[in-house]
Amino acid sequence: xxxxxxxxxxxxxxxxxxxxxxxxxxxxxxxxxxxxxxxxxxxxxxxxxxxxxxxxxxxxxxxxxxxxxxxxxxxxxxxxxxxxxxxxxxxxxxxxxxxxxxxxxxxxxxxxxxxxxxxxxxxxxxxxxxxxxxxxxxxxxxxxxxxxxxxxxxxxxxxxxxxxxxxxxxxxxxxxxxxxxxxx
Amino acid sequence: xxxxxxxxxxxxxxxxxxxxxxxxxxxxxxxxxxxxxxxxxxxxxxxxxxxxxxxxxxxxxxxxxxxxxxxxxxxxxxxxxxxxxxxxxxxxxxxxxxxxxxxxxxxxxxxxxxxxxxxxxxxxxxxxxxxxxxxxxxxxxxxxxxxxxxxxxxxxxxxxxxxxxxxxxxxxxxxxxxxxxxxx
DNA sequence: TAATGATGAGACATCCACGTCTCATTCGAC
DNA sequence: GTCGAATGAGACGTGGATGTCTCATCATTA
Numbered sequence: 442x443x444x445x446x447x448x449x450x451x452x453x454x455x456x457x458x459x460x461x462x463x464x465x466x467x468x469x470x471x472x473x474x475x476x477x478x479x480x481x482x483x484x485x486x487x488x489x490x491x492x493x494x495x496x497x498x499x500x501x502x503x504x505x506x507x508x509x510x511x512x513x514x515x516x517x518x519x520x521x522x523x524x525x526x527x528x529x530x531x532x533x534x535x536x537x538x539x540x541x542x543x544x545x546x547x548x549x550x551x552x553x554x555x556x557x558x559x560x561x562x563x564x565x566x567x568x569x570x571x572x573x574x575x576x577x578x579x580x581x582x583x584x585x586x587x588x589x590x591x592x593x594x595x596x597x598x599x600x601x602x603x604x605x606x607x608x609x610x611x612x613x614x615x616x617x618x619x620x621x622x623x624x625x
Numbered sequence: 626x627x628x629x630x631x632x633x634x635x636x637x638x639x640x641x642x643x644x645x646x647x648x649x650x651x652x653x654x655x656x657x658x659x660x661x662x663x664x665x666x667x668x669x670x671x672x673x674x675x676x677x678x679x680x681x682x683x684x685x686x687x688x689x690x691x692x693x694x695x696x697x698x699x700x701x702x703x704x705x706x707x708x709x710x711x712x713x714x715x716x717x718x719x720x721x722x723x724x725x726x727x728x729x730x731x732x733x734x735x736x737x738x739x740x741x742x743x744x745x746x747x748x749x750x751x752x753x754x755x756x757x758x759x760x761x762x763x764x765x766x767x768x769x770x771x772x773x774x775x776x777x778x779x780x781x782x783x784x785x786x787x788x789x790x791x792x793x794x795x796x797x798x799x800x801x802x803x804x805x806x807x808x809x
Numbered sequence: 810t811a812a813t814g815a816t817g818a819g820a821c822a823t824c825c826a827c828g829t830c831t832c833a834t835t836c837g838a839c
Numbered sequence: 840g841t842c843g844a845a846t847g848a849g850a851c852g853t854g855g856a857t858g859t860c861t862c863a864t865c866a867t868t869a
Contacts, residue, residue, distance in 0.1 A: 459724055461645065464856065475817045480858070538722055540643055573796070579784055580793050587775035588768055595767055609764050612757070617800030648826065659847045664828070816865075824857080835846075 446482055449474065450496045453489060458535045458597075465489075490541055494548040497532035501555050504529065510558060515566030516619065520611060522562075527607045530593030537590050556582060563618075573620045581618055588614050630666055633658065634680045637673060642719045642781070649673075674725055678732040681716035685739050688713065694742060699750030700803065704795060706746075711791045714777030721774050740766060747802075757804045765802055772798050 452472035456463045465486060469479040483489040505511075508521035526533065542548045563581040566572035572581065592610045595601035601609060636656035640647045649670060653663040667673040689695075692705035710717065726732045747765040750756035756765065776794045779785035785793060 461724065465858095466856090476857095477818080477859095478816060481816085485858075486856090540645065573800075576793055576797055577785075577789075580779065580789075580797070583779055583784065584772055584775055584793075584797055587771045591767055591771035595764065600763055600767065601761075605761075605764075609760055609768075613760055613764070613768055613801035614797075615801070616757075617797035617802075619800075649828095650826090660827095661829095661848080662846060665846085669828075670826095810869100812867100812869080814865100814867080816863105818863085819861090821860075822858090824855100826854095826856105828851105828853085830851080831849090833846105833848085836844085838843080839841085 446492070447496060448472065449479070449482060450489075450493050453493050454497075454532060454535050457490070457493065458531060458538070461539060461541075487541075487545075490539065491545045491548060494536060494539070494542040494545060495551065497529070497536040498548065498551045498555060500529040500532055501526065501536070502551070505555060505558050510562045514571075515562055515569055516571045516615075518562060519566070519615070523607055523611050526589065527592060527610065530589050530606065531597055532593075533586065534590035534593035537586060556586075559585065571620055572618050576618070585614055585618075630676070631680060632656065633663070633666060634673075634677050637677055638681075638716055638719050641674070641677065642715060642722070645723060645725075671725075671729075674723065675729045675732060678720060678723070678726040678729060679735065681713070681720040682732065682735045682739060684713040684716055685710065685720075686735070689739060689742050694746045698755075699746055699753055700755045700799075702746060703750070703799070707791055707795050710773065711776060711794065714773050714790065715781055716777075717770065718774035718777035721770060740770075743769065755804060756802050760802070769798055769802075 449472040453468050456468050456471045460467075465479060466476055468489070469476045472479065474482075479489070483492060504522060504525035508518055508525045510518045510522055536542065536552070542552075559582045560578050563572055563578035563585075567574050567578060572578075588610055592601065592606050596603050596606050633656040637652050640652050640655045644651075649663060650660055652673070653660045656663065658666075663673070667676060688706060688709035692702055692709045694702045694706055720726065720736070726736075743766045744762050747756055747762040747769075751758050751762060756762075772794055776785065776790050780787050780790050
């Protein structure tokens with residue numbers, strides 16, 4: 442049973458990621474609480490979805506902080522970021538997939554702030570000569586997030602072993618993003 | 626004004642991709658027809674969404690056919706496939722994002738058939754020694770589709786120039802998927 | 810043990826999108 | 840020009856999810 446808000450939000454992601462239009466009954470059941478308690482924790486459906494988005498963005502921001510992407514070697518920072526964020530890949534997948542989140546101003550602001558950090562990381566990496574300059578930093582940012590979301594789905598659906606997640610993401614993305622020949 | 630079914634379906638994708646819960650009024654208006662006519666063309670919302678999925682899958686199948694992915698050099702085939710499918714990237718993006726399509730049996734069957742062709746392409750490429758074997762063919766298939774969807778979004782939202790679409794997809798993905806050092 | 814707070818279960822009204830219908834108008838064919 | 844089919848506009852009933860409420864039960868604490 443999940444009584445605290447974050448536990449409920451994680452349960453909500455598990456349901457909403459698969460069926461974005463799932464009834465609140467179903468979400469409440471998945472969280473092990475009643476619909477009444479769900480309403481006591483979150484005023485309504487919109488609030489719940491918004492809070493899920495904010496949770497995902499807090500996790501993303503925490504991963505960006507923990508991996509120190511804002512300065513230093515871009516290649517190493519990106520590898521640290523991959524290690525840090527892959528456990529929350531499914532949250533990020535929901536973040537990109539749920540277009541309803543774009544209506545939430547608070548979510549949007551925090552989202553753009555984190556994407557700006559990611560964009561800056563790739564731009565710095567290009568200036569450092571480690572990332573390819575034929576591909577725009579904006580595209581690298583977006584593609585990274587797309588693959589991260591893909592990792593989340595593949596793991597959740599059992600098509601990819603959790604053990605292989607970070608490796609698969611890092612090797613595929615860095616293979617296409619790094620300027621230097623692949624180090625072997 | 627779009628009177629034929631496919632034109633309506635394309636207009637529907639334009640709306641549904643951004644707001645999957647958009648009202649039928651909005652879809653009809655986007656297609657330039659009335660809600661009554663929309664109902665005459667498609668029995669209901671589920672049917673409409675299912676037909677959108679089938680349209681996307683027909684386009685995908687056509688691209689796979691046209692690029693001849695089922696035999697021959699895998700690398701060249703994949704490049705031909707990218708050229709052929711990028712114009713319909715947004716349709717593919719909707720295909721992966723709309724989880725409701727998973728409930729449609731006809732969509733699911735055709736979807737798995739096309740994904741099997743893609744999977745076979747990567748497997749053959751690995752056997753030919755052109756694709757990396759450290760990454761599973763399943764993951765390569767999925768990642769390719771994730772990036773294809775990302776291309777669709779980036780172009781639609783104006784973050785990527787349509788001219789750069791095929792290049793950005795091909796360079797990033799092939800850079801990570803090809804076994805041989807990048808040819809330059 | 811008694812009391813307070815939180816939770817679960819259920820009932821209830823409300824709202825809104827959907828599906829269906831009718832009718833006037835328009836377009837196209839002959 | 841006339842007829843026929845197709846379309847647009849609008850009204851209407853319905854179903855279902857949501858939000859709110861009440862009440863009984865349970866856990867925690869004094």
